[in-house]
Amino acid sequence: MKVMRWLGATSVLGVGWAQIGAAAKARAAEMALASAKQATAFDWSAVLWKLVWIETFLILFLCFRLVQLVVRYTGYDPFAKWDRDKANMRLWLIVGIGGVLLAIWGTSKHAHLYLPESASLHGNLIDGLRNGILSFTYPAFILVHLLLFYMIWRYYNGKVHTATYEETHHGLERGVLIAISIPVVAIAIAGIYIWSLPVHGQKPAKDQHTLEIEVVAEQFQWRVRYPGADGKLGRYHYTLVGGENVLGLDFTDPKSQDDVLPSLKEIHLPVGALVTIHVRSKDVLHSLFLPHFRTHVYAVPGQKNQVMFVPTITTQEMRRKTGNPDFDYELACNQLCGGAHYNMRMKVVVESWEEYQKWLSAQKPAYSPEQVTDARKTASNL
Numbered sequence: 199m200k201v202m203r204w205l206g207a208t209s210v211l212g213v214g215w216a217q218i219g220a221a222a223k224a225r226a227a228e229m230a231l232a233s234a235k236q237a238t239a240f241d242w243s244a245v246l247w248k249l250v251w252i253e254t255f256l257i258l259f260l261c262f263r264l265v266q267l268v269v270r271y272t273g274y275d276p277f278a279k280w281d282r283d284k285a286n287m288r289l290w291l292i293v294g295i296g297g298v299l300l301a302i303w304g305t306s307k308h309a310h311l312y313l314p315e316s317a318s319l320h321g322n323l324i325d326g327l328r329n330g331i332l333s334f335t336y337p338a339f340i341l342v343h344l345l346l347f348y349m350i351w352r353y354y355n356g357k358v359h360t361a362t363y364e365e366t367h368h369g370l371e372r373g374v375l376i377a378i379s380i381p382v383v384a385i386a387i388a389g390i391y392i393w394s395l396p397v398h399g400q401k402p403a404k405d406q407h408t409l410e411i412e413v414v415a416e417q418f419q420w421r422v423r424y425p426g427a428d429g430k431l432g433r434y435h436y437t438l439v440g441g442e443n444v445l446g447l448d449f450t451d452p453k454s455q456d457d458v459l460p461s462l463k464e465i466h467l468p469v470g471a472l473v474t475i476h477v478r479s480k481d482v483l484h485s486l487f488l489p490h491f492r493t494h495v496y497a498v499p500g501q502k503n504q505v506m507f508v509p510t511i512t513t514q515e516m517r518r519k520t521g522n523p524d525f526d527y528e529l530a531c532n533q534l535c536g537g538a539h540y541n542m543r544m545k546v547v548v549e550s551w552e553e554y555q556k557w558l559s560a561q562k563p564a565y566s567p568e569q570v571t572d573a574r575k576t577a578s579n580l
């Protein structure tokens with residue numbers, strides 16, 4: 199029966215060797231495609247990789263089946279002398295410790311894919327809250343899993359069979375309950391306070407500049423409206439949308455007449471000012487997402503939404519900080535809103551208040567006398 203053992207071992211080794219060969223071929227195909235850098239209509243390397251995986255699982259399955267059949271028809275069980283509980287326990291330890299190591303490796307490897315550095319006042323608090331929560335949930339995750347697999351080791355076949363029974367210990371339970379409640383309640387209170395900041399929770403400090411702008415979403419672009427010299431956005435009505443008046447501004451309102459509507463694909467924001475963005479949509483659901491400012495709000499047709507934040511780092515400073523001279527903040531649509539959804543992005547320029555004022559004064563207002571008459575005509579026809 200020794201032959202059986204050799205037969206099994208050599209066939210598994212042979213199959214393993216063949217699989218390594220197939221994987222090497224798939225990798226070579228992948229590298230050849232990458233080096234050719236041609237636009238391939240069909241990615242053959244991906245198919246090869248899938249075949250390698252399917253084959254591997256099939257062969258493993260066949261190996262197990264082969265052993266079963268040999269045991270059934272020859273009565274010879276090569277694993278008869280094995281302590282199966284012990285083997286199971288060891289396999290579980292590999293799964294447990296391997297899983298924990300994989301989690302630590304994965305989180306450290308992908309740490310750079312977390313959100314970019316925060317560039318708003320409330321963003322720093324949100325990051326602080328997240329890091330605070332992670333500082334104890336992450337060690338707890340590791341500890342609980344190590345304990346879980348330690349228990350499997352402890353109670354495996356033999357040494358300790360049964361767990362010890364203890365009467366309910368009310369004092370201990372109460373203690374644990376209180377100990378857990380304190381951080382949970384603290385997180386809830388901090389969360390309510392911090393997450394309300396971008397919604398309605400910020401008031402301008404003394405001498406702090408404020409800016410209210412409007413960002414309007416439509417398939418597939420953003421339009422930004424800045425207030426003119428009066429610092430106030432004027433009225434609009436959806437029935438006035440048409441022709442040149444893309445946002446439906448009511449030019450009979452003097453506050454609308456100096457509003458500025460640049461055709462640029464960028465937003466200008468002054469650093470240190472309390473910026474409020476009014477958001478609306480002309481067609482479908484969109485979503486205004488400013489990841490660096492930890493700011494996100496839906497653009498819903500027929501609904502006025504708003505979000506507020508204080509930018510803390512100018513684009514120039516961020517370029518120095520990241521060492522990337524091409525760095526730019528980004529506004530993205532975070533809602534799959536149609537075929538050209540990917541097109542709904544805009545550069546965000548954060549600059550000093552003076553630079554912002556200078557830039558704004560160089561822009562032309564959207565108002566023209568013809569539009570006022572148009573608007574009046576439309577309004578009288580309503």
Ligand SMILES: [Cu+2]
Nearest residue numbers: 484531535542
């Ligand atoms: Cu969109």
